[in-house]
Amino acid sequence: MKLHEYQAKQVFADAGVPTPDSQLASDVDGVVAAAEEIGYPVAVKAQVQVGGRGKAGGIKLVEDEDEAREAAESILGMDLKGYHVDRVLVEEAVDFVNELYVGITMDRGEGKPVAMVSTKGGVNIEEVAEEDPEAIAREHIDPSFGMHPYQARKAVYDAGVDQSVARDVSSVLTTLYELWDEKDGSDAEINPLMVTSDGEVIAADAVMNIDEDALFRQPELAEMEEEAAGGDELEQKADEYGFDYVRLDGNVGIIGNGAGLVMTTLDLVDHYGGQPANFLDVGGGAKAARIANALDMVFSDDNVDSVVFNIFGGITRGDEVARGINEALEQFDEIPKPVVVRLAGTNWEEGMDILNEDLVTVEQTLEDAVQRAVEYADEVTEQ
Amino acid sequence: MSVLVDDDTRVVVQGITGGEGKFHAEQMMEYGTNVVAGAVPGKGGQEAAGVPVYDTVHEAVEEENADTSVIFVPPAFAGDAIFESLDADLDLAVAITEGIPTQDMARVNKRLSETDTRLIGPNCPGLITPGEAKLGILPGNIFSEGNVGLVSRSGTLTYQVVDSLTSRGIGQTTAIGIGGDPIIGTDFVDALELFEDDPDTDAIVMCGEIGGEDEEEAAAFIDDYVDTPVAGFIAGRTAPPGKRMGHAGAIVSGSGTGTAESKISALNDAGVPVGDTPEEVADHIEGYLE
Numbered sequence: 001m002k003l004h005e006y007q008a009k010q011v012f013a014d015a016g017v018p019t020p021d022s023q024l025a026s027d028v029d030g031v032v033a034a035a036e037e038i039g040y041p042v043a044v045k046a047q048v049q050v051g052g053r054g055k056a057g058g059i060k061l062v063e064d065e066d067e068a069r070e071a072a073e074s075i076l077g078m079d080l081k082g083y084h085v086d087r088v089l090v091e092e093a094v095d096f097v098n099e100l101y102v103g104i105t106m107d108r109g110e111g112k113p114v115a116m117v118s119t120k121g122g123v124n125i126e127e128v129a130e131e132d133p134e135a136i137a138r139e140h141i142d143p144s145f146g147m148h149p150y151q152a153r154k155a156v157y158d159a160g161v162d163q164s165v166a167r168d169v170s171s172v173l174t175t176l177y178e179l180w181d182e183k184d185g186s187d188a189e190i191n192p193l194m195v196t197s198d199g200e201v202i203a204a205d206a207v208m209n210i211d212e213d214a215l216f217r218q219p220e221l222a223e224m225e226e227e228a229a230g231g232d233e234l235e236q237k238a239d240e241y242g243f244d245y246v247r248l249d250g251n252v253g254i255i256g257n258g259a260g261l262v263m264t265t266l267d268l269v270d271h272y273g274g275q276p277a278n279f280l281d282v283g284g285g286a287k288a289a290r291i292a293n294a295l296d297m298v299f300s301d302d303n304v305d306s307v308v309f310n311i312f313g314g315i316t317r318g319d320e321v322a323r324g325i326n327e328a329l330e331q332f333d334e335i336p337k338p339v340v341v342r343l344a345g346t347n348w349e350e351g352m353d354i355l356n357e358d359l360v361t362v363e364q365t366l367e368d369a370v371q372r373a374v375e376y377a378d379e380v381t382e383q
Numbered sequence: 384m385s386v387l388v389d390d391d392t393r394v395v396v397q398g399i400t401g402g403e404g405k406f407h408a409e410q411m412m413e414y415g416t417n418v419v420a421g422a423v424p425g426k427g428g429q430e431a432a433g434v435p436v437y438d439t440v441h442e443a444v445e446e447e448n449a450d451t452s453v454i455f456v457p458p459a460f461a462g463d464a465i466f467e468s469l470d471a472d473l474d475l476a477v478a479i480t481e482g483i484p485t486q487d488m489a490r491v492n493k494r495l496s497e498t499d500t501r502l503i504g505p506n507c508p509g510l511i512t513p514g515e516a517k518l519g520i521l522p523g524n525i526f527s528e529g530n531v532g533l534v535s536r537s538g539t540l541t542y543q544v545v546d547s548l549t550s551r552g553i554g555q556t557t558a559i560g561i562g563g564d565p566i567i568g569t570d571f572v573d574a575l576e577l578f579e580d581d582p583d584t585d586a587i588v589m590c591g592e593i594g595g596e597d598e599e600e601a602a603a604f605i606d607d608y609v610d611t612p613v614a615g616f617i618a619g620r621t622a623p624p625g626k627r628m629g630h631a632g633a634i635v636s637g638s639g640t641g642t643a644e645s646k647i648s649a650l651n652d653a654g655v656p657v658g659d660t661p662e663e664v665a666d667h668i669e670g671y672l673e
Contacts (some may be wrong), residue, residue: 104484108565108595108632113491126636143489184486213631214484216459238427246631248621259563260537260592263618264661270621271659279622281629284481284520284538310543314508314522345542346522366543367660 004047005087007224008206011175011183012190015175018202022091024067031072032065034090039195040064041093044071048083061093082232093200099192100161101125101136102173103207104180113141113180115151115173117159121192133189147177167250168201169193183221184214195223196270204281234301236258241293251318252339253307254300257282257316265310265370272367274305274374277304285315291324299336306376309341309360310368318343338376342369385512385557386474386532386584387501388416388451392516395420395440395449395473397456397464399431404455406477407520408432411453416516419447440471451475453518455507461505462487469498477518478505478568486629488566495568502568506630508538508560517555519560529554531668532578532611534571535590536563536597537630538650540618541663544588547665556584563592563630571601576586579609586612588664588669589655593619594633594641602649614667615650615657618645633658 003011006024013019023034024047035042046058050263053059060071060078068090078085100121107114118136120128122233128135138159139151152170153303162171172193180188189207196202214336215222238245244259252274256262259281278301299306311321321343339360343351355362361376363369394411395412399421401441409432412418420430420443437443440452452473458463461480462634468476469491483505495502499542501509509519513526523623525542527549535541545558561567571589578584587609593596598617605613620643622628635641647657658664 107564109597109600111566113489115487142493143486144493150432181486184484186485211485212460212481214486217484242669244627246623246626246628248623256539258537258539259633260535260540260590260618261543261621263592263628263633264539264540264543264616266622267618267620276621279626279628291559312546313521313537314538314542345525352522367662 001212001215001221002049003208003221003224004208005045005206007049008208009203011208012203012206013177015179017172017175017190019199019206020092020094020202020204022089023071024087025090026076026087028069028076031088031090032068035062035065035068038090041069043091043093044068044075045083045089045091046075046078046080046088047087048080048085049077050083051082053156058085060320063257069105094194094204095196096194098195100169100189100195101345102169102176102193103187103191104177104185107140110140113143113145113177115139115156116139116176117161117169119174120162123248125191132148141177147174149174152263164199164203165195172201172203183208184211184218185209186211211316235271235296237300238297240282242298243282243294243297245297245302246279248276248278250277251305251381252302252304252306252373253277254310255282255294255298255307256310257284257286257312261310262283262310265308265366267368268309268366269374272374274377277301286320288320288324288327291321292328295325295328296341304337305380307337307339308373309339310366310369311343313343313345313347315346317346318348319354322351322354325360326354326356329356335359340369340373340376342366385515386581387396387455387557387559388510388516388518390415390417390515392417392451392518393447393449394418394446394518395443395452397422397452397454398428399423399434399455401455402474405432406433407455411517414517418520419443419449422452428608429584437655440467440473444471446471448626449473451518452477452485454478454480456480458482458484461493465491465502468560469494469500472498473500475501477503477507478511479507479509479519481506483564485565488539488564490584492564492566495569501557504562504567506564507562508541510559512557513555518589521558521560525549526558527554527557530583530585530672531555532581532584533558533588533590534574534578535560536592536632537590538620540590544590544616544661544664546663547661548668551665551669553665553668556581562630565632567630571597575601575604575613577607579611584611586614586668588614588668590616591646592617592630593628593635593643594630596640598646599649602653602655605655606653612671613653613655614664615670616661616664617646617657619643
């Protein structure tokens with residue numbers, strides 16, 4: 001789960017990280033009022049969960065009311081990489097001399113958290129990592145002990161941060177680790193951490209991603225998730241149903257059980273010349289109602305022209321799946337999109353007996369099922 | 384022969400009184416697994432799935448000589464359950480639980496480096512030595528005895544590949560599901576090493592997926608140390624960057640690490656063919672065994 005910039009900044013500020021004066025606004029007058037109160041110049045920043053907001057026109061620096069109004073009009077309501085912008089953060093523009101990067105993430109290869117500091121802030125840090133890995137100082141942390149004070153200092157000095165601000169940057173890094181640890185962060189980042197001409201450090205952006213699997217013990221953040229929700233309508237619907245779902249650009253809808261097998265089904269659709277419309281994993285042990293919900297999800301995607309259902313039962317039972325498919329399809333006078341079903345594993349024979357073959361096409365193998373679904377989708381496209 | 388589990392393995396099921404724990408304890412016993420005890424705090428003295436339940440794993444070890452645990456404990460408590468099995472000095476702990484917070488697993492990982500216990504999982508289907516024993520939730524009926532070792536990050540993908548093998552009359556020594564989380568115990572390299580050392584394993588299937596760099600590390604290991612022929616499969620070729628494809632670990636980062644291309648080319652460079660479909664993987668294995 002990703003927090004919005006304004007939410008992450010609030011979390012950081014509450015923990016004592018210096019952040020610029022800012023206010024959230026959702027209409028043009030609100031932006032102007034906020035800007036007047038903070039004092040020009042201000043930055044108007046779209047609050048959506050995508051990277052590269054600046055380049056995409058989602059962040060504007062304004063000097064006066066006319067510019068503020070113009071920026072608000074262009075940013076509010078805009079479509080930013082598929083996300084509708086309905087709120088902006090109006091923020092004091094910081095006069096900086098340097099831009100640093102500080103971040104904490106989980107190094108999955110090492111199985112340990114890692115603290116990172118770089119003097120190359122203000123740009124895409126992943127590009128820095130690629131092109132100039134030496135420019136990022138890294139310090140692995142023992143998760144059962146926490147970050148030693150010397151580790152924060154070492155990372156800061158190794159990165160070549162100027163001595164005059166080293167103490168303040170170490171302190172921000174320490175706070176960032178404590179927050180990451182306490183809030184079950186997956187990533188916590190400040191990029192840029194600006195150094196002002198007065199030698200102060202200030203967090204001009206804030207990223208805080210939370211481990212979804214830990215939200216049960218982070219009730220305050222789970223509430224923020226409600227607020228942060230946004231983006232694709234179908235992905236929101238999938239959240240409600242509790243499915244792992246990712247929307248893609250193609251027209252072959254895909255439903256299956258188990259992440260690896262669903263990914264494989266997507267890959268096979270591509271392999272046989274089709275284009276996957278989505279990833280939908282019903283999870284293990286899905287009962288009939290859940291199967292029916294999955295079909296409802298995929299049918300409600302207008303891009304979908306055919307659906308392939310691929311279930312290999314371990315704890316999921318073929319008879320339950322078949323009942324769910326029947327239930328979902330029997331409510332239609334006419335099946336909205338052709339459905340191809342392949343059942344294997346636990347109780348697949350019972351499932352085959354139950355499936356109403358007037359409503360679906362049954363295939364015995366994964367390869368045949370995928371090819372058939374691609375053919376159906378192609379037929380629709382050709383019409 | 385086999386690796387890690389056979390009919391001598393003495394199993395304690397942590398969480399045996401829960402729905403999943405009880406069901407799968409019974410399924411494991413039906414398959415032939417020697418389940419000797421359950422461990423559930425507060426349920427000591429009861430019986431579940433026909434075996435005695437103890438309050439702690441330590442008691443199950445003392446009273447029933449358990450040497451392996453299978454963990455069906457809800458995610459909020461599963462990290463602690465793994466710590467308990469490590470502290471009880473078992474040979475093997477298999478964590479089936481999906482959704483354990485990653486920071487809990489980082490702490491487990493640290494402790495793991497200080498003990499001799501091997502961990503499989505979490506978020507995995509477990510492992511099976513066909514005809515002898517299974518630890519976890521794999522459907523026993525699709526496996527058959529034979530000479531192919533299989534290691535995979537995904538449960539149902541394992542079933543798919545095994546089905547392709549079994550239907551051609553190719554059986555397995557042991558199949559290990561290592562799990563789809565970012566931080567896991569036994570990884571590809573560990574499993575490959577076990578199969579390489581097993582005299583009865585004549586070929587190895589390795590099913591990876593996008594995310595992380597474990598497959599690349601495995602490729603380097605195969606190149607240096609593995610003589611047994613290996614065929615691979617990588618799921619997630621069509622996954623867009625930045626989207627988590629179900630498994631917490633299955634994500635291509637924004638900068639492009641963890642892609643299927645990178646893994647496939649690393650494996651190819653190590654002389655490992657990677658099938659475009661699960662059937663092609665079975666083709667390669669069939670070729671090795673001829």
